[in-house]
Amino acid sequence: MRILHTADWHLGKTLKGVDRTPEIAAALEEVLKIVEEERVELLVAAGDLFDRPQVPAEAEAVFFDFLMRLKELGVPLLGVAGNHDPRARIAAWRGVLGLFGAEIEAELRFFEEGGVRERGALRAALLPFLSERRLVKAAELMEKDVGEQQLAYAERMRKVLENLARGFSPRTANLLVGHLTLEGANLKLGGGEFTFYVGNSYAVPAEALPTGAGYVALGHIHRQQRVSDAPLAYYAGSLIQLDFGEGEDAPRGAILLELEPGRPARVLEEIQARWGKPLKTFRFSLEELERRALELERFPGYAKLALKGRPDPVLRERLLSENPHLLEVVFEVEDAREGSGSAEAEVLGVEEAYRRYHEETYGEAPEEALIRAFRRAREEAEDAAASA
Ligand SMILES: [Mn+2]
Incomplete structure (x- = not known):
């Protein structure tokens, strides 16, 4: 069969x-x-x-x-x-x-x-x-x-x-x-x-x-x-x-x-198969942005742009409105994620896993206040489990 x-x-x-x-x-x-x-x-x-x-x-x-x-x-x-x-x-x-x-x-x-x-x-x-x-x-x-x-x-x-x-x-x-x-x-x-x-x-x-x-x-x-x-x-x-x-x-x-x-x-x-449009993350420094803009524009699928440097909401809005196939712009603080680059899913802690989930879902790292709330909720759940 x-x-x-x-x-x-x-x-x-x-x-x-x-x-x-x-x-x-x-x-x-x-x-x-x-x-x-x-x-x-x-x-x-x-x-x-x-x-x-x-x-x-x-x-x-x-x-x-x-x-x-x-x-x-x-x-x-x-x-x-x-x-x-x-x-x-x-x-x-x-x-x-x-x-x-x-x-x-x-x-x-x-x-x-x-x-x-x-x-x-x-x-x-x-x-x-x-x-x-x-x-x-x-x-x-x-x-x-x-x-x-x-x-x-x-x-x-x-x-x-x-x-x-x-x-x-x-x-x-x-x-x-x-x-x-x-x-x-x-x-x-x-x-x-x-x-x-x-x-x-x-x-x-x-x-x-x-x-x-x-x-x-x-x-x-x-x-x-x-x-x-x-x-x-x-x-x-x-x-x-x-x-x-x-x-x-x-x-x-x-x-x-x-x-x-x-x-x-x-x-x-x-x-x-290569069905559907390709998705690609472009990683540029702010200095490279002008020089390499064409690469981004010519990409035939949907693009995500990861810029090294401090978050700049005005720049993000401009880039998103200029490039219809650019779906996400995130800012990466230097070295922030380098250390965990080789980490595999199974060795990630719950908090790091949550950070990555947030990044992949919302296109940006969670704010510290959210991480603190996540940590609190987790501790409360653990306390409740321990006393149950
Ligand atoms: Mn699935």
């Missing part, structure tokens, strides 16, 4: 007020072309089809138009909800999706509850995103320290995977679709998904993946990569470059594979 594995569409995504949905719609057109040309028999979407719980009407229109076209090609869609998806809505669409031959698992169902779909020789185990809060009970979150919680998370994910693997047999074509962080996955240049969910703090160890799976189709990390050989597991990567934090050159796109009963999948092509 020929399968095309995609993930992280993020319909409804906006970046600094710019709606990315038309770019994602164009990428989905390319996906349809691949489905047709490569005679794909099943399309997989491993979570984050949408960017947020409140789905904009335009995103919904693109989604259902896409399903209609896919149905015309006679190709079913199997997917799971990611952490960004509107779970309740996807659950409510179940009957409607069925009309298109599409199934998206919104909430975890165990094997006994039908969490593994049977279609001919195919057995598809569907694992939607499970946050540590869902998986590690609230009481344990308060009682156990972070290390213990992470172990509890990994242990529970292992049990969930073991349970779903009961649906696999040596005579079936076994597929696992999941939205999760796999331990050891390369998070660098996948910065758009840099939130508290990504980082190796709550990750699934690769050895927890069921060995009976012929292929594991993953979503959540936006950089395309193979993360396990046995079982064979891939992140397909996002369809388009979603955030400035994601490397312009980071691989993304889709994975085309052949899955037959009783053996590991054969990957036919790691499709590394």
